[in-house]
Every structure is written in C-alpha cells, then in structure tokens.
Amino acid sequence: MSSLIVEGGHRLKGTITPQGAKNEALEIICATLLTPEKVTVCNIPDIADIRNLISLLEDLGVRTEHIDSHTVSFEASSINLSYMNTEEFRKKAQSMRGSVMIVGPLLARFGKAILPKPGGDKIGRRRLDTHFLGWQKLGAKFDYESEDKCYHITAPGGLKGCYMLLDEASVTGTANIIMAAVLAQGTTTIYNAACEPYIQQLCKMLSRMGAKIEGIGSNLLTIHGVKELGGTSHKMLPDMIEVGSFIGVAAMTGSDITLKNVGISDLGIMPDAFSRLGVDIIIEGDDIRVNQKSIYEIETFMDGSIMTFADAPWPGLSPDLLSIFLVVATQAKGSVLIHQKMFESRLFFVDKLIDMGASIILCDPHRAAVIGSGKFNSLHATNMVSPDIRAGIAMLIAALGAKGTSRIQNINQIDRGYEKIDERLNCLGAKILRSED
Numbered sequence: 001m002s003s004l005i006v007e008g009g010h011r012l013k014g015t016i017t018p019q020g021a022k023n024e025a026l027e028i029i030c031a032t033l034l035t036p037e038k039v040t041v042c043n044i045p046d047i048a049d050i051r052n053l054i055s056l057l058e059d060l061g062v063r064t065e066h067i068d069s070h071t072v073s074f075e076a077s078s079i080n081l082s083y084m085n086t087e088e089f090r091k092k093a094q095s096m097r098g099s100v101m102i103v104g105p106l107l108a109r110f111g112k113a114i115l116p117k118p119g120g121d122k123i124g125r126r127r128l129d130t131h132f133l134g135w136q137k138l139g140a141k142f143d144y145e146s147e148d149k150c151y152h153i154t155a156p157g158g159l160k161g162c163y164m165l166l167d168e169a170s171v172t173g174t175a176n177i178i179m180a181a182v183l184a185q186g187t188t189t190i191y192n193a194a195c196e197p198y199i200q201q202l203c204k205m206l207s208r209m210g211a212k213i214e215g216i217g218s219n220l221l222t223i224h225g226v227k228e229l230g231g232t233s234h235k236m237l238p239d240m241i242e243v244g245s246f247i248g249v250a251a252m253t254g255s256d257i258t259l260k261n262v263g264i265s266d267l268g269i270m271p272d273a274f275s276r277l278g279v280d281i282i283i284e285g286d287d288i289r290v291n292q293k294s295i296y297e298i299e300t301f302m303d304g305s306i307m308t309f310a311d312a313p314w315p316g317l318s319p320d321l322l323s324i325f326l327v328v329a330t331q332a333k334g335s336v337l338i339h340q341k342m343f344e345s346r347l348f349f350v351d352k353l354i355d356m357g358a359s360i361i362l363c364d365p366h367r368a369a370v371i372g373s374g375k376f377n378s379l380h381a382t383n384m385v386s387p388d389i390r391a392g393i394a395m396l397i398a399a400l401g402a403k404g405t406s407r408i409q410n411i412n413q414i415d416r417g418y419e420k421i422d423e424r425l426n427c428l429g430a431k432i433l434r435s436e437d
Helices: 022-034 046-058 081-085 087-094 097-110 129-137 171-181 199-208 241-252 271-275 317-327 350-355 389-400 423-426
Strands: 001-007 012-017 039-043 064-066 071-075 112-116 141-146 152-155 163-165 187-191 212-214 220-224 234-235 256-259 281-284 287-290 307-310 335-339 359-364 367-371 384-385 405-409 432-436
Touching: 012 287, 022 039, 022 097, 022 171, 022 199, 046 064, 081 112, 081 432, 087 097, 097 112, 097 129, 097 171, 112 335, 129 141, 129 163, 129 171, 129 389, 171 187, 171 199, 171 220, 199 212, 199 234, 234 307, 241 256, 241 271, 241 287, 241 317, 271 281, 271 317, 271 432, 287 384, 307 317, 307 389, 317 335, 317 350, 317 367, 317 389, 350 389, 389 405, 389 423, 423 432
Parallel strands: 012 256, 039 234, 163 187, 307 335, 384 405
Antiparallel strands: 001 405, 001 432, 039 071, 064 071, 112 152, 141 152, 187 220, 212 220, 256 287, 281 287, 335 367, 359 367
C-alpha cells in the first residue's frame, strides 16, 4: 500500500493548470462505442480510473492509439461482445464504477450489454435506478443472473424513443440514457435531465457525430434518434473538482496560487461559495488567483443564521466539493454547516480531522458543523487512511495545512482522480514524499 508523507505548514506559491475533467472523460470515452468510426479525444487526465476504463474498452475490441499522454483516438469497429461473458470482464468492470457507462452505448448499437455490480468509492449506497428506469422506458429488458451476479440487459425489439421524467437529476444516469437514446427509433424526451457542463459537452460531441439533440444546457432534452453516428474529435473541459481542490490547497496553506485555464464559465457558483467562506479569489480572464490572507472569515446569512454549504444540481455545488469546503472551514473564523445530501457515508472521514484538532460535530451521516479556529496551522499532524477519492484529497489538504508530518495511506484512491498530485504540488513548494510501504 502506497503512502504520502506530508510535511505541513509550508506556504505555496506559483502557477498550476488543472487536468482534464475525470467525470467528463468517463462519459466521452464510453460514447466512442456508439460509432465504428475514429473518435479522437484530447485533454484526457492520466489517472488510474481513466486508464482502467480505456483498458476495458481495448479488451472489448476497441482499437486505440495513444497519440500523447493526454490524447487518445478510439475506433470501435470490431467489438467482441462475447468478452462480456468472461470472468476477466466481470472483475474489471466491478473494480470501477465508470464501467456502468458502457451499457447505454452497447444497448443502443448492439442491443445487449452485461453489467456486474460496479465498484468505485465506498461512500454509501450509490443507486443505479435512474439508469435502469431510463433504459426500461426505452424498451430494454433486465435479467439478473445470480450465478455470475450480473445484470443481463437486452433490447430484443430495439430501443424506442419515449417521454420520461427522471426520478432524480443524475449526471451519470442522464448521460447513459442520452447515449442509449441517440440511436433509438423515434423521439425521446428527457425531463429533469442533469444539465452539468459535462452533460453539455457529451451532447455537443454527439451532435458533431450526427446526433439530433435539442435543449442542450437545460433540464429538458429532446433527442431524435438517428440510424448511425460518425467520427469526430473532442477536447475535455478542465476538471472543476480539481480547480476546487487547488483553491482549497491555497486557502488551507495561506498561499498565493494562480490557477490557469480553469473554464470560468463552467464552474457554477463554486468561486462565489469560496468567497463566502472568506477566501480571496480574483478572476482574471480564464484564470483564478487566490491571494494570501492573514485569516479567512466565514460569512453569515443576511438574517444572521449560520452559513450552510450543501450540494445541489448544477449550477449548485457538486457533492465532490463539500469535503474540501469542510477542511478549509477548520482554519477560518466562524462556523459553517456542511450538508452532504447525496452520499450518506462521505462525511465519516471527519473523525481524522477531529484527531488533528479540528472542532467538528458530526450531526448525522449527512451533516457536519464546523467551528473554525480562526488561524492557520491550527491542526496537528497524524496518520490517516484514505477511504475514497474526495476524502483522500481533503486529508491531503488538511495535512498540508497542519503542523508536523502526516502520513496518508491507501493513496491509490487519490491517484484514481488526481494526476501526479504530489509532483505538481511539490512544484509549488509543498513537501510531499511518496512511499511504497
């Protein structure tokens, strides 16, 4: 098990550029299964989850060409559907949650797919009902095989367009249904669709491939099915979660850091939310500069009540950001309530922050009250184990702002979402050592 050994208390300085968006990459790479023609994708993050997904597609028969470390071309002209019946496929698909994204394209183009229970972060139940209900409305049939513990999904009569009201504005659910609907017969109307920038990116790419999609950027999508799609090229947006992570690093360490090419128009209310936490953010074109301050002071609501940060559908805060807001709040002056609505186990890592000296009350699995210390380096070092990607980066941010040297184990969880995070932060003046235990 690999570890990061972090010497905290150092102020950082310099410029950093966020990687391509992980969550967008999961959708876009799977969408290449919709056409036999070549699709070239650039600004792909070189991280474990994406490498594993590309490997899975290669095993399915997709021909790839790695043009450089962040650009790959995909050609899905000879798909080996029988590979899905192998134990190797089941093990690979179970190891990553992103594997669920291949089902929509395979159903649309070939009329069948197999879905083992996917893996990913251990942050409580992450239901797939939105995906399943959407495919069923399009005409898919489900059989659960207890022997191989897989869902066998087929569309014997082909997928047919329909009207559907999604039970929740699930980003991955919306993406999967869109990819199934673009090749369905007739017209599909999706109401309560997620409209995050990554969904907009997917729709724009599919439109360039020949799909007919109306309402891009809204929660009402109308998709007129076409018989086939062609090739295209696509560039990923910057990863908004990494943007938020680097703002959190700068805030936690009291540093001057400039984030280059962040995609300002696709960050939603994130910059304003950090400002309400007291962080001094200056937007310069498509860059963000975080200025060093003596301390951060959390705002209160206009009626004087405690500030609350909660996840919400776009353009609200992503649930992936709340762990970062929670950690930064430990250094700020004032109190804040963090309300993680989506995942019931994502806040359980706060016990380690409490061990480090943070004043946090875990109200229930979804809410934590943070009483900020009002000073930098108020936390002290400790040993931690990363349970998931977002808790892992929050622990790293806490360690960077703490007194002493911390060790974070199980950092393969962080590597799943962040490209060479230790090397990139060390270039800004951090002192992080990677250790193979």
